[in-house]
Amino acid sequence: MTQHVHIAGLTKAFGAAPALGPLSLTLAAEGLTAIIGRSGSGKSTLLRCLAGLEQPSQGSVTLGGAPIRPDLVGYVFQEPRLMPWLNVRQNVAFGLRHLHGKMRDNAVDEALSLVGLLPAGDLLPKQLSGGMAQRVALARALAPKPEILLLDEPFSALDPLTREQMQAHVLHVSQHFKATMVLITHDMDEALMLATRVIALRGPPGRIVADWVLQRESTAFNFPRDRGHEAFQRFRRRLTEALEAGADAMQTALPA
Amino acid sequence: MADKVLAPSAAEFTAAGRDAMPVAAGTWRWPLGIILPAICIFAWQLVAGLGWVGPDLLPSPLTVPQTIVGMARDGTLWIDIGATAHRLAFGFLFGAAAATLAGALTGAFAYGRRLLDPMLQALRNVPSLAWVPLFIIWFGIYDVSKILLIAVGVFFPVYLNLMNGIAGVDRKLIEVGRVHGYGRLALLLRVQLPASLPAYLTGLRGGLGLGWMFVASAEMMGASNGLGFILTNGEEVGRPDQVIAAIFAFALLGKATDWVLAQGARRLIAWQDTITLESGRT
Numbered sequence: 276m277t278q279h280v281h282i283a284g285l286t287k288a289f290g291a292a293p294a295l296g297p298l299s300l301t302l303a304a305e306g307l308t309a310i311i312g313r314s315g316s317g318k319s320t321l322l323r324c325l326a327g328l329e330q331p332s333q334g335s336v337t338l339g340g341a342p343i344r345p346d347l348v349g350y351v352f353q354e355p356r357l358m359p360w361l362n363v364r365q366n367v368a369f370g371l372r373h374l375h376g377k378m379r380d381n382a383v384d385e386a387l388s389l390v391g392l393l394p395a396g397d398l399l400p401k402q403l404s405g406g407m408a409q410r411v412a413l414a415r416a417l418a419p420k421p422e423i424l425l426l427d428e429p430f431s432a433l434d435p436l437t438r439e440q441m442q443a444h445v446l447h448v449s450q451h452f453k454a455t456m457v458l459i460t461h462d463m464d465e466a467l468m469l470a471t472r473v474i475a476l477r478g479p480p481g482r483i484v485a486d487w488v489l490q491r492e493s494t495a496f497n498f499p500r501d502r503g504h505e506a507f508q509r510f511r512r513r514l515t516e517a518l519e520a521g522a523d524a525m526q527t528a529l530p531a
Numbered sequence: 532m533a534d535k536v537l538a539p540s541a542a543e544f545t546a547a548g549r550d551a552m553p554v555a556a557g558t559w560r561w562p563l564g565i566i567l568p569a570i571c572i573f574a575w576q577l578v579a580g581l582g583w584v585g586p587d588l589l590p591s592p593l594t595v596p597q598t599i600v601g602m603a604r605d606g607t608l609w610i611d612i613g614a615t616a617h618r619l620a621f622g623f624l625f626g627a628a629a630a631t632l633a634g635a636l637t638g639a640f641a642y643g644r645r646l647l648d649p650m651l652q653a654l655r656n657v658p659s660l661a662w663v664p665l666f667i668i669w670f671g672i673y674d675v676s677k678i679l680l681i682a683v684g685v686f687f688p689v690y691l692n693l694m695n696g697i698a699g700v701d702r703k704l705i706e707v708g709r710v711h712g713y714g715r716l717a718l719l720l721r722v723q724l725p726a727s728l729p730a731y732l733t734g735l736r737g738g739l740g741l742g743w744m745f746v747a748s749a750e751m752m753g754a755s756n757g758l759g760f761i762l763t764n765g766e767e768v769g770r771p772d773q774v775i776a777a778i779f780a781f782a783l784l785g786k787a788t789d790w791v792l793a794q795g796a797r798r799l800i801a802w803q804d805t806i807t808l809e810s811g812r813t
Binding site: 326328344345346348349350352354356358359361372399400401419 | 703706709711803804
């Protein structure tokens with residue numbers, strides 16, 4: 276659980292259209308990195324390359340020096356993508372192919388407890404609200420205890436109140452679950468509220484225009500955070516500038 | 532904070548459980564479906580009763596139940612229904628099994644589709660009666676050729692629905708399997724087949740319907756028993772009541788077997804979040 280994710284010279288093109296990179300960075304073994312950018316900036320492409328759903332055109336993605344194995348990755352998509360014929364428990368167990376019997380039951384219980392849905396185990400996806408379904412998707416991703424947890428705009432389809440609740444769930448998970456977590460988002464407040472590190476991409480092709488480890492930048496980013504804090508607002512403005520201007524100078528850490 | 536956030540609220544469960552509410556048991560609905568047949572029988576009685584058409588062409592509707600009862604009493608009805616059901620059951624099983632295998636291969640594997648589908652699509656357009664001489668030459672006039680003809684009829688709806696069902700499974704669900712490390716076979720078994728179950732069951736219902744049509748054709752071409760035999764025999768001896776009785780038997784048995792299949796299907800795909808046509812519920 277102490278291995279870092281290394282992205283080296285990663286590029287991805289779809290046909291003749293470059294979508295991402297070249298991009299190099301290292302993601303720490305713990306904490307939540309938010310990747311923010313406009314539509315088409317390559318955020319989701321980066322995440323799909325990390326998950327093995329897309330093959331990089333060039334470069335490599337490794338975990339502790341080795342290619343990333345699917346069983347080490349948990350992925351929460353924009354939509355819950357639950358198997359509609361499986362109930363909540365069975366959906367959470369979907370990623371636990373190598374566990375059986377009591378061990379699998381325990382892993383399912385643990386993941387459902389983490390998202391507060393242990394009593395909902397027998398419900399079918401059609402009986403769940405949007406927020407509950409997305410929490411089941413989060414539990415499914417957490418159940419195999421992945422070393423990398425990828426969250427691809429998991430709150431984008433939710434109403435503001437449910438979204439806030441889900442954000443609290445992710446914050447809870449990020450503080451109790453030891454994994455490299457990457458959150459893709461459009462929402463600057465979300466990134467600044469949840470992440471330990473924020474990376475801004477601008478593209479296409481997606482390139483890094485800002486990369487901040489937040490708690491190093493300001494004590495205002497110690498948890499719990501206050502989005503009304505002056506430093507929070509200042510970083511929000513800077514992030515907006517980075518995304519709009521795309522200044523290469525923003526790659527360096529900004530003063531607190 | 533965590534405990535407060537993580538506890539699912541009562542409102543959440545209430546909202547979520549909206550679709551879990553059982554349908555009120557014993558709810559009686561006016562059977563609209565009998566209105567049209569009742570009008571048809573009334574018109575039929577009018578035409579036959581007023582003598583506009585002679586009984587040698589169109590017997591009274593009251594004659595048909597009497598004919599059915601008579602056939603039931605002397606036992607021929609049960610023998611004929613048994614013979615037809617036997618042929619249909621085997622034809623349906625063989626046709627559906629072959630279609631399931633072919634549909635799974637062509638739906639899940641591009642090579643399988645390229646290899647098999649062009650030929651099967653061509654064969655699909657061969658009229659059913661075109662097979663009859665060949666089957667009779669190869670297998671004789673007994674049950675084997677009839678069962679094969681029924682199997683051909685059942686095959687295509689099941690095959691097409693399953694192939695399209697598997698090939699059309701939402702890419703997003705397949706990606707979930709891929710991020711969890713599922714290989715081709717595991718994806719087929721755990722994602723594609725369950726997801727294509729509604730299409731498959733639709734194909735089975737269509738196949739069963741065609742099976743009834745093909746069993747009638749097969750028996751009319753040469754059989755010494757079966758409902759199709761009653762049809763041809765009625766024609767030969769000038770008994771329209773017997774022909775109409777056999778048509779009623781086909782309609783009732785076809786509807787009954789479809790109902791059984793539909794009930795089974797409804798249980799199997801109760802997970803679908805769709806409008807229930809039969810109840811009008813969402």
